[in-house]
Amino acid sequence: MSDNNQDQTTEVKAYNKLYSNHDDHLHPEPTSIWTKYIFSFDHKVIAKQFLVYGLCWGFLGALMSVMIRWCLAQPGVPFPIIGQFLFPHTGGVIPPDWYSSLFTMHGTIMIFFALTPLIIGFLGNYAIPLMIGARDMLFPWLNMASFWVFFASGLIMLYSIFVPMGPSSVGWTSYPTLAHSQWTPGPGHSLWLVALFLAGVSSLMGAINYISTIIRLRAPGMRWRDLPLTLWGIFLTSILNALFLPVLAAGLLLLLIDREFGTTFFLAASISEAGTQGDPILYQHLFWIFGHPEVYIVILPAWGLVSDLLSFFARKPAFGYRATAISMSAISVLSALVYGHHMFTTGLSPLLTAAFTTLTLLISIPSGIFFLNWLGTLWRGSIRFTNPMLFSLGMVFTFGLGGLTGLHLAAVSTNIMLHNTYFVVGHFHLTMAASSLLASYAAVYFYFPKMYGRMMNKRLGQAHFWLSFVPIVYIFVTMMIVGYAGMHRRTYNPYEYNYLQHLLALNQYIGVAVAIAFFAQFIFVFNYWRSRHHGVKCGSNPWEIGTLEWTIPSPAPYYNFKEIPVVHNGPHELSNPKTPGRLFIPQDEYVEGVSHS
Amino acid sequence: MMQMKTARRNTMKTKLIQFAIVLGMAFSLGMLAPGSGAQSALQTVVRTAIPEAHAQTEETYHQLDTTDGAQTHAVGKEANPNEYFWNRYAPPHSISTYGHRIDWLFKYTSWAAFVFFMIMVIALGYFIIKYRERPGHKAYYTHGKSTKSEKWAPKFLDLAVFVSLDLVLMGSSYLHTRDIMWNYPQGEDVVKVQIMPQQWAWNFRYAGKDGIFNTPDDITTINELRIPKGTPVLAQIKSKDVIHGFMAPNVRSQIDAIPGLITKFWFDATETGDFEIACYHLCGTAHYKMKAFMTVMEESDYEEWFVESSEWAQAAYDAEDPSVKWGWNWSINN
Numbered sequence: 051m052s053d054n055n056q057d058q059t060t061e062v063k064a065y066n067k068l069y070s071n072h073d074d075h076l077h078p079e080p081t082s083i084w085t086k087y088i089f090s091f092d093h094k095v096i097a098k099q100f101l102v103y104g105l106c107w108g109f110l111g112a113l114m115s116v117m118i119r120w121c122l123a124q125p126g127v128p129f130p131i132i133g134q135f136l137f138p139h140t141g142g143v144i145p146p147d148w149y150s151s152l153f154t155m156h157g158t159i160m161i162f163f164a165l166t167p168l169i170i171g172f173l174g175n176y177a178i179p180l181m182i183g184a185r186d187m188l189f190p191w192l193n194m195a196s197f198w199v200f201f202a203s204g205l206i207m208l209y210s211i212f213v214p215m216g217p218s219s220v221g222w223t224s225y226p227t228l229a230h231s232q233w234t235p236g237p238g239h240s241l242w243l244v245a246l247f248l249a250g251v252s253s254l255m256g257a258i259n260y261i262s263t264i265i266r267l268r269a270p271g272m273r274w275r276d277l278p279l280t281l282w283g284i285f286l287t288s289i290l291n292a293l294f295l296p297v298l299a300a301g302l303l304l305l306l307i308d309r310e311f312g313t314t315f316f317l318a319a320s321i322s323e324a325g326t327q328g329d330p331i332l333y334q335h336l337f338w339i340f341g342h343p344e345v346y347i348v349i350l351p352a353w354g355l356v357s358d359l360l361s362f363f364a365r366k367p368a369f370g371y372r373a374t375a376i377s378m379s380a381i382s383v384l385s386a387l388v389y390g391h392h393m394f395t396t397g398l399s400p401l402l403t404a405a406f407t408t409l410t411l412l413i414s415i416p417s418g419i420f421f422l423n424w425l426g427t428l429w430r431g432s433i434r435f436t437n438p439m440l441f442s443l444g445m446v447f448t449f450g451l452g453g454l455t456g457l458h459l460a461a462v463s464t465n466i467m468l469h470n471t472y473f474v475v476g477h478f479h480l481t482m483a484a485s486s487l488l489a490s491y492a493a494v495y496f497y498f499p500k501m502y503g504r505m506m507n508k509r510l511g512q513a514h515f516w517l518s519f520v521p522i523v524y525i526f527v528t529m530m531i532v533g534y535a536g537m538h539r540r541t542y543n544p545y546e547y548n549y550l551q552h553l554l555a556l557n558q559y560i561g562v563a564v565a566i567a568f569f570a571q572f573i574f575v576f577n578y579w580r581s582r583h584h585g586v587k588c589g590s591n592p593w594e595i596g597t598l599e600w601t602i603p604s605p606a607p608y609y610n611f612k613e614i615p616v617v618h619n620g621p622h623e624l625s626n627p628k629t630p631g632r633l634f635i636p637q638d639e640y641v642e643g644v645s646h647s
Numbered sequence: 648m649m650q651m652k653t654a655r656r657n658t659m660k661t662k663l664i665q666f667a668i669v670l671g672m673a674f675s676l677g678m679l680a681p682g683s684g685a686q687s688a689l690q691t692v693v694r695t696a697i698p699e700a701h702a703q704t705e706e707t708y709h710q711l712d713t714t715d716g717a718q719t720h721a722v723g724k725e726a727n728p729n730e731y732f733w734n735r736y737a738p739p740h741s742i743s744t745y746g747h748r749i750d751w752l753f754k755y756t757s758w759a760a761f762v763f764f765m766i767m768v769i770a771l772g773y774f775i776i777k778y779r780e781r782p783g784h785k786a787y788y789t790h791g792k793s794t795k796s797e798k799w800a801p802k803f804l805d806l807a808v809f810v811s812l813d814l815v816l817m818g819s820s821y822l823h824t825r826d827i828m829w830n831y832p833q834g835e836d837v838v839k840v841q842i843m844p845q846q847w848a849w850n851f852r853y854a855g856k857d858g859i860f861n862t863p864d865d866i867t868t869i870n871e872l873r874i875p876k877g878t879p880v881l882a883q884i885k886s887k888d889v890i891h892g893f894m895a896p897n898v899r900s901q902i903d904a905i906p907g908l909i910t911k912f913w914f915d916a917t918e919t920g921d922f923e924i925a926c927y928h929l930c931g932t933a934h935y936k937m938k939a940f941m942t943v944m945e946e947s948d949y950e951e952w953f954v955e956s957s958e959w960a961q962a963a964y965d966a967e968d969p970s971v972k973w974g975w976n977w978s979i980n981n
Contacts, residue, residue, distance in 0.1 A: 147932045221929045227906055228889040228931060233846070318907020321888060330890060330905055365780070370791035370801065395892065396903045397910030400829040407820045411813040418808050422801035423791065425767070428774040430787035435779070443775070450767045454760035458753060461816035463823035467749050467899045470892060470927040534753070535736045536896040538927045541935040547923055549739045549896060556736070625786040
């Protein structure tokens with residue numbers, strides 16, 4: 051695939067005298083296994099590393115969710131098969147302290163070690179250079195370092211599960227003062243803090259790289275309005291990451307110092323041994339200043355990708371490209387101003403609650419705009435039901451459902467009733483987790499041909515979609531029903547309360563749906579594994595679309611672009627009536643009357 | 648060309664599809680209407696589809712029915728399997744003077760969101776079926792700015808959502824803040840309670856006969872909050888160790904208990920009986936067992952209990968025991 055690499059290098063160097071930024075990023079193709087597959091500078095290899103690592107963590111996180119649901123569906127019944135090995139002292143029954151650890155680690159793993167590497171690490175790394183016509187990231191070494199710091203952080207997180215006194219058990223939010231060593235002793239939570247801090251460092255490295263790459267390495271002629279919406283999403287995500295991860299890092303570090311060195315940043319005077327005054331609420335502010343944008347960090351690339359995929363497979367340009375990009379930017383700005391709605395029950399000043407309610411509800415304006423633009427894209431299209439399209443449509447559905455139920459939680463009066471109930475759990479899983487996960491799968495199905503030069507099996511993909519999508523919607527809608535009925539989150543056995551006992555049946559159905567969704571993921575793993583070598587071979591452009599990554603051979607060669615392309619068109623020039631008979635116009639092709647010079 | 652398109656749009660088939668959509672919307676809306684026939688149909692479907700749920704719920708209900716009266720009351724009527732699906736899974740019935748406002752807002756939001764969700768689903772389904780790729784069908788090239796209606800339709804719909812949902816929520820939240828969250832009851836007859844949760848129990852403290860907190864005649868209870876019906880209760884909450892969350896689902900009010908910071912809330916019960924109080928904020932291993940009962944009594948019964956308990960407390964007071972002095976000075980600024 052790169053036999054004439056040397057020639058191309060000289061050729062390209064001559065061409066690129068004008069564009070010195072691109073020139074810096076031609077390094078010789080590595081030959082040894084270590085430099086090619088392990089410590090690789092190549093953004094495509096790093097993307098695959100993030101993908102595999104994210105999927106492994108995703109499996110662990112999903113297994114934990116199955117165990118959580120087992121507790122709620124069958125309280126006091128031993129967990130099948132692996133229960134005996136994990137909890138021999140209780141005969142296989144998940145004990146309450148481990149239940150706390152399970153939901154803590156489930157949340158942490160799914161957000162920071164599964165969704166982040168999938169939707170940001172994999173999609174960002176794979177899509178950015180290919181979509182903007184670059185040979186690699188602007189800082190390839192930083193890119194590699196980002197993965198390996200992340201890898202190390204994952205190892206620490208994994209190790210923290212096996213230390214004495216168990217892993218962290220204070221919820222993924224890690225609120226003091228429960229998170230202090232007086233109430234959660236042992237190394238588990240300290241390691242959790244260190245691992246999360248390192249994961250933050252890794253994401254920050256990635257964010258800086260993504261932002262600089264998108265700004266500096268766009269192919270000549272690629273204006274901001276020629277950028278695929280995927281990259282708009284990743285760009286905004288990276289900005290949010292770069293701005294708010296340091297705030298989280300500060301909070302985690304102070305908490306770690308509190309735990310390890312006996313300071314009292316987050317301890318009240320009445321309960322600290324030294325009698326010095328700190329404030330547990332301060333941590334919540336620090337956490338949610340990061341924590342709310344984090345929701346958008348995980349969902350923005352998904353929005354961008356789905357906007358693109360809907361346009362590609364409806365065979366018409368994205369409806370209201372400009373409005374979508376502006377809406378996503380507006381949401382990114384607003385996301386920083388609404389975090390207070392996570393703290394409505396902490397005795398926040400009513401004046402502040404009113405302000406945060408208003409700001410939160412304002413988000414629905416830009417969200418509504420790009421959501422309706424999605425429907426507009428489908429309107430009068432010619433829709434191809436490919437696997438990426440199925441997952442995108444599924445994402446539109448789950449996000450619509452999740453977005454509308456967010457309104458209940460935005461307003462303070464309904465929030466104080468629903469706070470900490472399963473209504474919240476159902477809502478944020480639909481908006482953030484399910485939507486982002488479906489979009490991640492769409493990304494894998496979409497880029498698989500470019501990664502391996504083969505297609506994934508369509509039938510297996512459809513089975514994977516339906517067996518994931520239907521249970522996912524069922525699970526989280528039912529969670530909202532039990533939440534409204536009053537069931538609060540993080541309870542080992544909700545049936546301790548009389549007013550929750552009638553919810554057992556619904557919880558059991560959720561358990562069944564979770565099992566179906568869990569096992570359906572193995573279809574995907576099998577499909578991925580098998581299609582790498584046995585999938586149907588495809589050409590350079592199996593989806594018949596015009597963005598730059600589909601102008602190069604599949605699998606993508608090491609240097610990506612033989613010549614740095616010059617961009618003349620927007621990303622969605624599909625079914626243009628000015629070029630009758632043509633399905634699409636590649637971004638780097640000049641067509642009189644359509645393209646800009 | 649234009650004429651052909653217009654002609655196609657008005658075919659019988661298109662009209663049928665439009666009619667089906669309107670019918671579907673009407674049925675979907677009717678399904679949730681209280682007491683409607685469509686709702687009964689849904690209920691039947693649910694019961695047929697998930698018979699175990701029905702049986703199990705009924706069983707639970709009968710078990711509870713045979714235990715003591717207080718528990719049955721705490722469960723409330725919503726566990727009744729003979730009720731509609733949505734009523735069966737409704738939250739415990741409201742017993743506070745402001746609970747119905749929250750319930751109304753929840754229902755309004757759910758309904759309006761449901762309407763918009765149905766519009767979305769119907770549009771999505773319609774587009775998926777009508778605009779699928781097939782021979783002879785070509786996508787319509789537009790960037791969403793080709794006609795005036797393309798340009799304004801999304802904005803108009805977005806505005807409709809904003810006005811019908813967001814503005815109502817904003818308004819209600821403002822009124823809620825003004826009337827309830829920032830409108831604490833005042834006067835002599837307000838029942839004042841100090842609540843101090845700890846891992847994993849609820850401590851309650853009343854000022855006793857002298858009306859001053861942290862004095863020997865204070866009544867203290869564990870996991871049992873007694874209040875009179877029809878009198879506002881103002882509670883100050885402070886945690887002993889980690890953050891806990893006070894929630895009485897029947898009251899519809901939730902407040903965090905934070906170490907080192909006094910938070911407060913109030914409610915006014917309209918019904919006597921025993922109700923459950925739950926810790927809603929993760930507070931450690933036995934968080935799920937951190938339960939208390941709230942007993943709402945007739946005012947005369949409460950007075951009797953109060954006076955008697957205060958005297959008992961005075962008599963049994965042990966000044967040497969530091970654990971009895973956990974209360975704090977009641978101040979209007981707290």
